[in-house]
Amino acid sequence: MKLHLSTATDILLQHEIGITGSKSESNRLLLLQALFPNIKIKNISNSDDAVVMQKGLAISNGVVDIHHAGTAMRFLTGYFAAQEGKSVTLTGSKRMTQRPIKILVDALRDLGADIVYAAKEGYPPIKVNGKKLTENKVSLPANISSQYISSLLLIAPSLENGLELELVGKITSVPYIKMTLALLTEIGVRSSFKGNQIKVFPKTSVDSKTVTVESDWSSASYFYSLVALSKVGTEITLSSYKQNSLQGDSVLVEIYEAFGVQTKFADNKIFLKKTAVSRPSKINCQLENAPDIAQTIAVTCFGLGLGCHLTGLHTLKIKETDRLEALYTELSKLGAVISVTDKDLTLEPSKHINPDIAINTYNDHRMAMAFAPLAMKTSLYVNDAEVVSKSYPDFWNDLQKLQFHIKQV
Numbered sequence: 001m002k003l004h005l006s007t008a009t010d011i012l013l014q015h016e017i018g019i020t021g022s023k024s025e026s027n028r029l030l031l032l033q034a035l036f037p038n039i040k041i042k043n044i045s046n047s048d049d050a051v052v053m054q055k056g057l058a059i060s061n062g063v064v065d066i067h068h069a070g071t072a073m074r075f076l077t078g079y080f081a082a083q084e085g086k087s088v089t090l091t092g093s094k095r096m097t098q099r100p101i102k103i104l105v106d107a108l109r110d111l112g113a114d115i116v117y118a119a120k121e122g123y124p125p126i127k128v129n130g131k132k133l134t135e136n137k138v139s140l141p142a143n144i145s146s147q148y149i150s151s152l153l154l155i156a157p158s159l160e161n162g163l164e165l166e167l168v169g170k171i172t173s174v175p176y177i178k179m180t181l182a183l184l185t186e187i188g189v190r191s192s193f194k195g196n197q198i199k200v201f202p203k204t205s206v207d208s209k210t211v212t213v214e215s216d217w218s219s220a221s222y223f224y225s226l227v228a229l230s231k232v233g234t235e236i237t238l239s240s241y242k243q244n245s246l247q248g249d250s251v252l253v254e255i256y257e258a259f260g261v262q263t264k265f266a267d268n269k270i271f272l273k274k275t276a277v278s279r280p281s282k283i284n285c286q287l288e289n290a291p292d293i294a295q296t297i298a299v300t301c302f303g304l305g306l307g308c309h310l311t312g313l314h315t316l317k318i319k320e321t322d323r324l325e326a327l328y329t330e331l332s333k334l335g336a337v338i339s340v341t342d343k344d345l346t347l348e349p350s351k352h353i354n355p356d357i358a359i360n361t362y363n364d365h366r367m368a369m370a371f372a373p374l375a376m377k378t379s380l381y382v383n384d385a386e387v388v389s390k391s392y393p394d395f396w397n398d399l400q401k402l403q404f405h406i407k408q409v
Ligand SMILES: O=C(O)C1=C[C@@H](OP(=O)(O)O)[C@@H](O)[C@H](O)C1
Pocket: 023, 024, 025, 071, 144, 145, 146, 147, 150, 172, 173, 176, 291, 292, 315
């Protein structure tokens, strides 16, 4: 599906949008619910990734296709490794078979798991033959993906002696590890995280509990960008957010202040408002703890004509696509002067945006959603726009509520 996006230049957006729960929190809670069935979940994500997670958890034998969902692939690997009597093959999209999983498989094998590579060593598909995991200590590299660590932590309370992890190297995407531990705490599981050591204590059952998932901050980033690119006075309200978020991407609140976006928290909502600010000519951002908002920020800066230097992006090459290459290619088409390495991105300040460019999305939901707010500045096309369903199936409908003109072409 190819979409043409444009907006009336004088629109003053004023609307409330309801985004569903964080896909990261949802997929963690779904796994914990499978281990401890008296957990109830409210405001669960309606993303494809959460849907495939639920389908995967419902299966005992056979093949589970998790499509593009990194969290589902990594979390289900840990889950099935410790499920005695279940045997599943976990597979996914072509891209998923290129996203590494060796660090997690090695760690699980060290704990006693039986996992076999079904195609290429180190990558999905994998056959997981569930068994009782006997060991309770393991060390693993922490600089490639925090999802390997979260996968181990999520099954940790169900292991007879809990789990002790030693994290080797610089720990990446730390807020996601803290999110996992915070959700364990919320259901009554004890843990500690000191330096590079994490300890989780065993738990055989938990008290009945309803956990309400906060809405998704990564999805909120596209509205921050939209407000940043719109006229002073523009307001958008997003429901089901809180000030003390478990999601690292809530750092948007501080980052977007530099672009004139003011955030107010009240009544479980966030109120975004564009205010007049004197902007610096260049923005510097270290995004090691919030990799999923890098694309949004790069496009906001380009739309505002600002230069930026984004660092800590070493994990972007192994996500849904090589996001650094994809940003380089698509922003260049729009007229940006941009350079990327394998861990950072530099954009020069610019004054012109080439109109009616067709943005390729590379099977990456965030490519489609990050570029969409540029329609505030110029009309553009988005190819394969259905990719957004990975995390935010209602994205295009929600943009239409904000008076975006969206036409299928
Ligand atoms: O644990 C999670 O829910 C996630 C962790 C991050 O991945 P990495 O740890 O691989 O950076 C993030 O990019 C991803 O969207 C979701």
